[in-house]
Amino acid sequence: MSHVITLNSATLRESAEKGGCGECQASCQSACKTSCTVGNQVCENEKN
Amino acid sequence: MIHKFKLKGHNIALDVESGAVHLVDDICFDLLGELENGLPGEDCPQGIKDKLSQYGAAELDEAYGELYRLCSAGLLFSEGDYEKYAGTLIASPIKSLCLNVAHDCNLRCQYCFASTGDFEGARSLMSLETGKKAIDFLIEKSGGRKNLETDFFGGEPLMNFALVKELVAYAREKEARTGKRFRFTISTNGLLLNDEIIDFINKEMSNVVLSIDGRKTVNDRMRGRIDKSGSYDSIVPKFKKLVQKRGGKEYYVRGTFTRRNLDFTEDVKHLHDLGFDRISVEPVVSEGEEYSITEGDIPEICAEYEKLMDFVLEADKSGKPFTFFHFMIDLNSGPCVIKRLKGCGCGNEYVAVTPEGDIYPCHQFVGAREWKMGNLNDKSFDSGKKREFAGNNIYSKPECLKCWAKYYCSGGCAANSARYCQSLKKPYKISCELEKKRLECAIVLAAEKAGPKEV
Numbered sequence: 001m002s003h004v005i006t007l008n009s010a011t012l013r014e015s016a017e018k019g020g021c022g023e024c025q026a027s028c029q030s031a032c033k034t035s036c037t038v039g040n041q042v043c044e045n046e047k048n
Numbered sequence: 049m050i051h052k053f054k055l056k057g058h059n060i061a062l063d064v065e066s067g068a069v070h071l072v073d074d075i076c077f078d079l080l081g082e083l084e085n086g087l088p089g090e091d092c093p094q095g096i097k098d099k100l101s102q103y104g105a106a107e108l109d110e111a112y113g114e115l116y117r118l119c120s121a122g123l124l125f126s127e128g129d130y131e132k133y134a135g136t137l138i139a140s141p142i143k144s145l146c147l148n149v150a151h152d153c154n155l156r157c158q159y160c161f162a163s164t165g166d167f168e169g170a171r172s173l174m175s176l177e178t179g180k181k182a183i184d185f186l187i188e189k190s191g192g193r194k195n196l197e198t199d200f201f202g203g204e205p206l207m208n209f210a211l212v213k214e215l216v217a218y219a220r221e222k223e224a225r226t227g228k229r230f231r232f233t234i235s236t237n238g239l240l241l242n243d244e245i246i247d248f249i250n251k252e253m254s255n256v257v258l259s260i261d262g263r264k265t266v267n268d269r270m271r272g273r274i275d276k277s278g279s280y281d282s283i284v285p286k287f288k289k290l291v292q293k294r295g296g297k298e299y300y301v302r303g304t305f306t307r308r309n310l311d312f313t314e315d316v317k318h319l320h321d322l323g324f325d326r327i328s329v330e331p332v333v334s335e336g337e338e339y340s341i342t343e344g345d346i347p348e349i350c351a352e353y354e355k356l357m358d359f360v361l362e363a364d365k366s367g368k369p370f371t372f373f374h375f376m377i378d379l380n381s382g383p384c385v386i387k388r389l390k391g392c393g394c395g396n397e398y399v400a401v402t403p404e405g406d407i408y409p410c411h412q413f414v415g416a417r418e419w420k421m422g423n424l425n426d427k428s429f430d431s432g433k434k435r436e437f438a439g440n441n442i443y444s445k446p447e448c449l450k451c452w453a454k455y456y457c458s459g460g461c462a463a464n465s466a467r468y469c470q471s472l473k474k475p476y477k478i479s480c481e482l483e484k485k486r487l488e489c490a491i492v493l494a495a496e497k498a499g500p501k502e503v
Contacts, residue, residue: 015381033257
């Protein structure tokens with residue numbers, strides 16, 4: 001019997017390999033303007 | 049480091065450094081409670097078996113074995129080695145601009161961080177000359193970046209709509225010559241919207257933020273006009289029209305909640321009832337006022353976020369889904385970890401420009417003279433301040449390094465830290481606690497969407 005369901009793999013570690021292009025939107029430009037949430041932004045790296 | 053929590057019938061374990069999220073059963077959840085520093089070996093220690101004697105030994109061995117395999121695969125208690133990327137942030141070009149085209153406003157919102165539009169200075173509108181200099185500044189400082197962003201902000205930017213139009217045309221002309229791609233956004237209170245402006249916004253703005261707090265009583269109490277009359281009746285039909293004509297392009301209706309409406313789920317429901325399907329409602333930025341949120345309010349707000357999470361699920365099931373900005377999370381992609389180290393990029397990749405051409409780290413710093421970075425007219429720019437902000441990442445904040453949410457909020461809002469903690473390196477506790485709760489709700493929503501909750 002399985003005790004664990006894994007929803008997603010090591011996405012953060014994998015993202016470091018192709019990341020850092022700097023093309024994504026400044027998070028405060030999206031909708032908030034007062035409170036930082038960066039985790040909901042979209043990757044815009046054309047190589048990914 | 050892991051973060052485990054129970055919410056809406058789920059036992060969730062987030063492996064902080066890898067980003068992996070696991071749904072676990074009660075045995076694993078209890079085991080993880082005994083394993084705060086990781087798994088000591090391949091076999092479940094006898095001491096833990098004795099402590100969790102409500103479970104059978106064989107069952108514990110089996111569950112422990114599963115956790116051990118996740119550790120071996122780098123999906124539990126994994127180590128992060130991202131500090132090496134923090135140094136790459138220093139040389140970041142500037143790619144985003146908040147253009148305060150009007151330091152004036154036709155509303156007198158009580159909670160306005162811009163002191164009802166004037167940022168504690170004279171009421172003023174940006175000139176075409178200064179606006180063009182700002183666009184030129186952005187292009188010049190953007191180095192190899194292709195995507196540039198300009199947010200028309202205020203005060204109320206539509207009080208200077210003629211300039212907005214001219215600057216969009218000016219930047220579009222520059223796009224062709226420089227190979228840059230401008231993305232424009234605008235935040236408006238809606239009072240001055242008309243057909244011409246709606247069509248212009250829908251054509252040129254990749255995102256539009258429409259300010260409304262929710263229920264009429266809630267909105268009009270805080271968002272009154274100069275004569276103190278409310279704004280709700282004027283803006284709702286205009287916002288509806290804009291969204292109907294938007295053709296699916298991105299927008300948000302965005303509200304602020306205060307201590308006066310800690311039942312803000314009712315405001316989200318109201319905005320949803322009005323037909324809006326992209327909603328952001330945020331805690332007020334304020335201290336010491338009767339409506340300011342205090343640390344004592346945190347438990348009530350956290351409970352309210354759970355209600356809001358339930359409403360998101362209810363709306364999904366009823367066939368009228370909507371997006372709540374702060375519950376958006378993409379566990380499979382989203383921004384890379386390098387972006388997550390540095391956060392919003394204020395003062396480094398992102399700056400704000402006032403009608404006088406003053407440059408500040410972001411719109412929230414405007415008016416705080418000690419943070420001024422330069423001026424477009426005398427061409428001054430303080431590179432030292434830029435470096436200070438470039439070095440402002442989760443590795444420069446000891447409290448953040450210990451926090452499970454660090455890769456989602458990226459150290460929080462620098463302006464809040466400066467204003468309320470007198471240091472860029474200290475996170476603002478109220479924001480932290482609310483952000484963590486929103487993230488837990490977001491992860492649960494992702495789990496619900498992913499499928500079965502029984503493991």
